[in-house]
Amino acid sequence: MRSMLLMGVASLVLATAALAKDKAKEPAPPAPPPEVVRAPKDPWPSQYKPYPAQTTVILGATIYDGAGKRIDGGMIRLEGGRIAEIGGNVTIPAGARVIDATGKYVTAGIIDIHSHLGVYPSPGVDAHSDGNEATSPARPEVWAEHSVWPQDPGFSRALAGGITALHVLPGSANLFGGRGTTLKPVYGRSVQEMKFPGAPYSLKMACGENPKRVYGNRNQLPATRMGNIAYARQLWSDATAYKRRWDDYTRRAEAGTAKPSDAPRRELALETLSGVLSGEILVQNHCYRADEMANVISMSREFGYKVTAFHHAVESYKIADLLKAEGICSAMWADWYGFKMESFDGIRENIALVNAAGACAIVHSDDENGIQRLNQEAAKAMAAGRRLGFAITPELAWTWLSLNPAKGLGIGDRTGSLEPGKAADVVLWSAEPFSVYARPMQVWIDGALMYDWGDPKRRPTADFELGQPGVGEVK
Amino acid sequence: MKSALLFALLAAVPAVAAPTAITGATILTARGETVIEDGTLIFDNGRITAIGKQLPVPAGATVIDGKGRILTPGIIAAASDLGISEVGGVRETNDSGARASAFSAALDMSTAVNPRSLHIAISRMAGVTRAAALPDAGNNIFAGQGALISLGVGGPTLTRARAVQYMEMGETGGRIAGGSRPAAWAQLANMLAEAQRLALNPAGFDRGQDSGALTKRLDAEALAPVLDGRQALFVHADRASDISEVLKLKARYPAIRPVLLGAREAWLVAADIARAGVPVITHSLYDLPDDFESLASTRNNIGHLQAAGVVVAIAPLGGVGGTTPVNLPGYAGNAVAQASVPGGKGLTKGQALAAITANPARILGLTDTGTLDVGKRADLVLWDGDPLELMSAPVAVWIDGAAQPMISRQTELAARYKALGRTDLPLQYPR
Known part of the structure; x- marks a missing residue:
């Protein structure tokens, strides 16, 4: 409704401008522009405002x-x-x-491309379990940001670990988990006040054990890996048809041959998928095994969309050449392995092997503790790579923590590296940041000093922790 | 590559025939802050026979050049599922917990230990030489009896069966016992009373039992060594008030030897814990209010406990994603880093090393390992750098004096996939 009103206003402005232009030449009254109904592009816009920055x-x-x-x-x-x-x-x-x-280190801020802060906040009681809308294998209509509790104490810990942006995703119970959103670890009263301005949405997808286990246990599709793919392909086919209906309507409406009431009904699930097909929404795909990633790549080719990053990707090292050729990032842990069957072949050289193949490597957390020490995860990955014979410099390894995840989130033009004109998302470290002894001393987000290890007034306390045991203690 | 070469060298040498001398190394003994520069350590027949600065090497000894290397005791995981769980999510490979079992305290983890578990090889390569394999609680607060194992090949895997009893308190204990903390404490009181009754009159145990109490004879038997202090009682408790309740156990059961696990809010009652002489096994990275029993979580916890005089071990406990015994040195290093933060409480490097070697040995009753001293087991790790650093790794590991293989399923996978190019046969054929 609101967007239609806005549309109306926009048409009026355009019409006025056109009028002004034509006045000089020929005073022929132009036909009113056709009314075209469109889905709103950004109904939950960022309301984040950077805090005051000192030069x-x-x-x-x-x-x-x-x-x-x-x-x-x-x-x-x-x-x-x-x-x-x-x-x-x-x-x-x-x-x-x-x-x-002098003697200290400065880096670009760390960006975590895979977090569940806010959607699985601390304390992790059932009442806070908001990350998996596990009521259907496909829930692309849900948005992680609508589950985010902006008061999650985890945001303060992430900030103290040098995080300057994070991508909050739904869980992996579903094949289509919903939309992910990019936030800054800057407390707000609403999630909109934390949203990274202009960052594209993602669609969280999952392959493998989780969806087939969750729904197979309920005796419904998908109960197998082939069921996973079949279900997803049907939905991509539905999304293709949905997009076609809208494209067709839009063409006719722009040509003045369709009425507003001819506009198709907005179906929020398919609207998200349609956004993927048109390239506006990035696919972040939970997937462990190499063969399953290859299957997903074939599916993406069949329906004409692109996977931006495979997440967890513990077997990326087996298909690093394919991932390079496809231009797909891998968001990985340094050394998680063996906790479930599809993580059985996890190795500590994974990140280094992906990097060595020339593919895009990202260190991710998927964990409220891990997000506080992604520099340490990268250190372990770099060391494992060196022991395998690869010369990996620390400055190269830092791209796994900043520019690569920024690119994987579609914000690489604004942050992720310390280049003139980019956001001042910066961390000052007490020691070489791949050392276990290093800690962030100060963290700037958009040039504002948001964390200072030496100044209690620059260390946030979430509402939940206020007045509770342990408040005020250095964490 | 370097380590593989070194291993090849070591493997070629008969393990027991002659003493071995590691020379020129920086030796961290894990006793206080003792560091021996240009140190020599000699071991023979699985035991350390000499340690000191530039010692003479006995004739016929195998000499390992430790120059530029650091020598430490083997890492000890004070709590783990090593050897008893292969793939956590694949139930039939995971013997940690037995929710449907009729038994509880009697469950003996030593019967599940698999020396060929791939996690043992992976952890051993990372310098872990001994571990406690502990059960998870099923339908009773008493989970069963943990085993102490060696990670070495070629020697006995079981160091000691039935070494500790594991018990849940706090939120988990309350849930298991029926829904509340009082229910957990009632279960404890009942089980220990039954154990005492059995000890007093074994023949009469089956008569006069409170029919609602349902303590199995085997479980009651298993609690006897807890009651008389032969076996430590590992108690998982996080909230400060739960910890205080655990400390009261000694008043009712004088011989009992509780050890606190988790203990996230322990720092709030650190002086009480120290006074009671109760050791603590925790993680160095707990710093979030993960639940209502850990509201006061902070990485300062260990530093406060150490300062209060509590014996603290860092273990790969749950609650921190991806935790494995492999990363124990890094967890210890993080406890050192915590001391550098303004307002932070942490450990010195010596204390941190002790928290993953000497202290777990002491807590687990492994009196003959955990430090580098004459007479102790030759459980040794030679590192290519500061052992607490993330980028360091062992170049050689000895357990009971036997040089350990430095390969695992992981290193084999990495070698197989290092080059992806297509050749005459698939990657699954030997190259």
């Missing part, structure tokens, strides 16, 4: 810029919420806060 210059640090570059004894200036300058020497404006980081 800051950090000097003397070793910098991993997140794009694969290292600067020793580097300098960086954060200004107006963005990276203003980076290099061996940068301008220090009058009034700037200057931090001598």
Whole structure:
């Protein structure tokens, strides 16, 4: 309704502009533009506003810029919420806060492409279990953000671990789990106040054991891996037909041969899938086994969509060449393995092997504890790769934590690396950040200092923890 | 590659015939902060025979050049499912818990231990030499008797059967016992009373039993060593008030030896725990209010406990995703890092190493391992760097003096898939 009204206003503005243009030449009254009904593009827009940022210059640090570059004894200036300058020497404006980081390290903020913070918040009581709409194998109509509890204490812990953006996904009980959304670990009173502005939505999909177990146990489709694929293909076929109906209607409406009441009914499940088919929504696909990833790739070709990233992907190392050829990222743990059958072949060299094949490697958490130490996971992966004979530099490994996940979330043009013009999402580390002894000292998000290990006033406490045992204690 | 070579070298040498000397290494003994630079450690017949700075090497000894390496005791996992669970999610391979069993305290995990479990090989390569294989509780707060195992090949896997009894308290104990904490404590009181009755008059046990109490003879028997203190009682409790209740056990059952597991809010009552002389096994990474019994979770917990004088071990306990014994050194390193945070309470490097070696040995009653001392078992790990660092790894591991293989199913998979190019035959054929 609201969007139709907006549409009406937009038409009026266009009409007025057209009028003004034509006035100069020929005063022929133009026909009113046709009324075209469209689904609203962004009905839950971000209401995030960066907090005040002070111009800051950090000097003397070793910098991993997140794009694969290292600067020793580097300098960086954060200004107006963005990276203003980076290099061996940068301008220090009058009034700037200057931090001598000699012997310390500066990196691009860490981005976790796979989190359930907010949808499975702490405390993990049943009343907070909001991550799996396990009432049908396909629930693409649900949006993770509508389950997010903005007061999850986990956001504060993630921030203290150097996280500057995170992607919150529904769980993997369903083949189609719903939409994922990208947030900043900046507390808001509503989820909209935490949303990364302009970040595309994702569709969480899952293959393998989880969907077939959940629904097979209820004696319904899918109970097998072939059932998984069959169910998903039928839905992609339905989505294709749905998109065709809308495209057809839109064409006719734009040509003035369809009335608003001819517009197809919006079906929210298929609307999400339609968004995938048109490339606006990115597919984040939970999948462990190599052979299943290959099946999913064939399915995506059949229906003309693209998988942006396979998540968990413990067997990506078996098809790293295929993943490179397809341009699909793998979002992986460093060393989780063996806890279920489809994780049986997990190896610690997975990330390094994917990287070595030239495919896109991402370190993810899928865990409220792991998200606090993704740098440590990357360290283990880098070490395993080196022992296998690959020369992996720390500055290269940092791309697994920042620019690669940023690209995998469609925000790589705005964050993920310390390049002039990008958001000032920055972490200052107490030591080399792949060392177990390193901890974030300060974390900036859009140039605002949101965490400072030495200043209790720069360390958030979630509502839930207020007045509870342990409040005020360093976590 | 380097480690594989080293192993090949070691494997070629008969294990028992002659003493072995590791020379030129930096030796961390896990006794206090003792570090021996340019140290020599000699072992023979599975036991450490000498340790010190630049010791003379006996004639005929196999010499391992430890220059640039760091030597530590083997890592000990104070709580694990090593050897008793292969694939957690595949029920028939997982002997940790037995929800449908009629028995509880009597369940003896040593009967499930599989020395050929692939997790044993993987953990051994990472420097883990001994572990407690503990049960999960099923339908009774008493879960059964954990086994102490060796991760070595070629020697006995079982170090000690029926070493500890495991028990759930707090939210989990309450749920298992019927829905509340008082129900859990009533179950405990009943089971221990039945155990005492059995001990006093075994022949009369089957008569006069409260027919509603339903304690099986085997379970009552199994609790006898808990009551007389021969067996430690591992109690999972997280909330500070639950911990305080556990500390009261000693007043009612004077010989009982409780050990706290989890203990996320232990720091709130650290002085009481220290006064009671009760050790704590916990994780260094608990810092979220995961439930209402862990509201005060903080990574400062271990530091506070250590400062209060509690014996603390870091173990791969649940509640932190992906936790495995392999990562124990990293968990210990994180406890050191915690001390660097303003307001943080952590461990020194020596304390952190002890928390995964000497302290678990002490808590588990493994008196002949856990530190590098003359007479102790030659459970040794030679590292390519700071053992607590994430990027370090063992280059060699000895258990009872036997050099251990440094390969696992994982390393074989990595080798198979390192090159993906198509050749004359599929990857599944030997190359």
